[in-house]
Amino acid sequence: MRKVILILLALGVIGAGIGYYMYNKPVASLEKKKADVEATSDEIIAAYEADEKAADGVYLGKVVQVTGKVSVVTEEEGIKKIQLETSNPMALIICEMETGTETGDVKAGDMVSVKGMCSGYLSDVILVQSTLVKK
């Protein structure tokens, strides 16, 4: 009987431990995650400009790997953004990089692939938690 109680107690502690761990788990990096969709910056912006709802169905909340030409790399208060050109000169794919991500020597004019979670379309399409995809 005592053994059973001890085992139950131990299980309880382990369960609580797992619960506590799950509760405090930080937001997972997408770096190791496989992309749900791959597309070029032009394809994504064209889809959003044609039909935002339909495009949300394809991209919103998904891990998207986008390939395009860098318009500019910015950094403000530690937040780096790689912005990709699209066929529309007024619209960009803005990739908010994951905190601590190195963007290395990426500069305007480079062709890059970036993987991030698509949060939708304002006048640009925004990816968050982005990382550079190594070639």
Next chain:
Amino acid sequence: MKNLIVLALLFSAQIAIGQKYFSKTGKISFYSEAAMEKIEGHNTSASTVIDAATGAVEWGVLIQGFKFEKSLMQDHFNENYMESSIYPKAKFKGKIDNLAIVNFSKDGQYIVNVTGALEIHGVTKTVTTPAVITIKGGAVSARSKFAVAIADYKIEVPKLVADNIAEKVNIEIIADYQLMNPVP
């Protein structure tokens, strides 16, 4: 010569009046301080426009772009409360009520009231909030703080976690604006 200066001044004033300012790096943070838990989320890619001529103000933000400390907070925020796959954006469209007090070509801090339609979770409500517009060396920035009652926006919190989520959530917004170049 004098005439020329007057002309130049008139011209620059004219330009200043018709100007629109925008930002794509607007920051929106919210703070829920309940008995059991403090939750905060931050978004650094909000879009906003101020029209200096009409006082029109617009903001747009993507719900799935909010960042949290803990993964579960982000999941619950998106899936249970904001239902961000159905309502991916929050929007504000309004006007500066007392635009006349703001001189966009003179340095200073101008305290204004902004009234407009705030859409969150697919529900639109009229809100009025004070805001501060700061002009410094021609650069325009704006910030505001206000609170929203989540029940107003039909965001339902299960009784079980009622102590973890505040009934009124404080929202802070801030943006450094750039001059919008007229489309040629």
